[in-house]
Amino acid sequence: MKYEEIEEGKELSKNQKREKLHISPLIVFMGPAVCILLLFFFIPAVLTGLLSFTSMDENFKWDFIGVKNYLSIFSDPLLRKVILNTLIYTFSTVIFFTVGLATLLALLTTNVSRRTGNIFRIIWLLPRLTPPAVYSMMLLWTFDTTKYGVVNSLLKDLFGSLPRDFIGLHPMVVIIFAGGFISASLGMLVLSAAIETIPKDYIVAAKLDGASGLQIVRRIILPLIKWPLSVVVTFETVAQLTNFQRIMLITGGGPFYATEVWSLYTFHQAIENFEMGYGGALGLILVVTSIGVVLIYWRLFALEKYIQPAKVEIR
């Protein structure tokens, strides 16, 4: 690999010149990362693409069948349901939680004292750090249909009402809340960090000019956190499109495919039914979709303007 030495400090020391002749540190330092990424990221990506043109199943045989998999996706009776579920799930979590709840929480935690704000932020970090298995188990327990479920036992103790099947009745609402809390937790952290970097003078000046709290939020804070907000929205949209662990554990896509989203459907086909060819095709469509989503957001939010060489501070 070729490289031009050094950003700053134009004269090279003797040592560096000597080093340049020997093995380049570039290869030594970058080698492991490149190997791992090639082996476990790019090769699987290529393999998924290739597999989508085969009818591979548990025998691991390469039978190329052309675009048959893609054609059968379009005649899949579940296709409409799955697409609709995916859209509902993704956009409700992003709009209500990533944008709505996260912004609200960020505004609230930055308007109390720093200490209190941090305590609330840490509490909101908890769901995100909780292992998905535990998180899903807790939700199942919370909405359990028997009197042992948290909500049902509370309702029984308070009002003496009969146990209700929340997950069976509103499966979509439950998984939207489950995914939304995780998503809001990330959004809140990023946004509150962004709000804290806004110079206090702006807000003081606005207050002196007689702006109300809501006006300050709308005219000063929101425009200034547009960039982090759009980054979070972009990432979270893709994350919700592709993350199915919690849905799988809470409803398993049921009842009657009511919560079967695209990524979960891919998983069911590829890993559980061992239709690796068909699963590969579904996966590839998802990859293309999410890249498309990123590009659309890129245009929509004009993200280009903000991209600068990364510079991160140690605090």
Place this chain on the structure above:
Amino acid sequence: MKKMHLPKFKNDIKDRFKGEKEKFVKVKARLSRALIYVLLILLTLPIIWFYLCLGVQSFSGKTLYGFIPVSLTLKNWRFLWQPQTYEGFPNIWMVTLNTLFLAIGVMALTITISTMCAYIISRYNFRGKEFILKGSLIIRGFPSITLLVGVFYLLWKLKLINTLSGVILVKVGFELPFQIWIMKGFFDGVPWDIEMAALMDGATRFQTWYKVLLPLVKPGILALSLLAFLSGWSEFIYTFSFIFQDIKWTLSLYAVGLIGQSRFVDYGLLTAVSVFFMIPVIVIFSVGQKYLLQLTIAGTKGK
């Protein structure tokens, strides 16, 4: 300052009016402050309530309203000293060891590789650097799980399927781009002069990296290690897809197995296992929250 000569009564009115207004503003400010607190607490209540219920239930037989224990017991925790009680389930301690192996493996590999790679990306200009940086940002939002099919085939070909080392390698591959991206930021924050001085004094590149730079980016390494450890510890989807034998189970699979298998669900046991599973999370949480909050701040800045 020149004294204003206003008629006395006018001044009086002004003062009184001013006092009223100030009072009004003060009350309003206090009200809105109270409103903020009420809203915050209401929004956060479900989370606090969930975790409170989880903790209380694991130590009690019956509860009132979910969080007031009626009777305290250690019965739910018996899986720790009677590992054979549950048929078809492996020994919890072996499962814990497996999970530790996975978490430490992921942590050690990602940190070593990402600090090396990030150092080069931060310090050198080479062809394709822009591409790597943008690429890693896109990969961060890339649906890693959709590659499951390809990874499954690859692991099978490499004879790494149904092994924890296979899961570690896959996990490292998916964690790396993000870790490199963040780590590069930490290296960017170290002034060039320090390194230059070391190089002038005759240190090699490797020595400079190891002895001079690494100590300087310690906060970053610490925060990323915690995150990598946690992500390995709570990994579910790869172990679920690539591990078939119960002697290689991790705690995630154990917990999920409990939900799936217990026909008459024993929530006391489930909550106890969950709390056990969450011990490292809680420890890291209380020790490392300072670093974790710092990381999210550092991670979003200057993009």
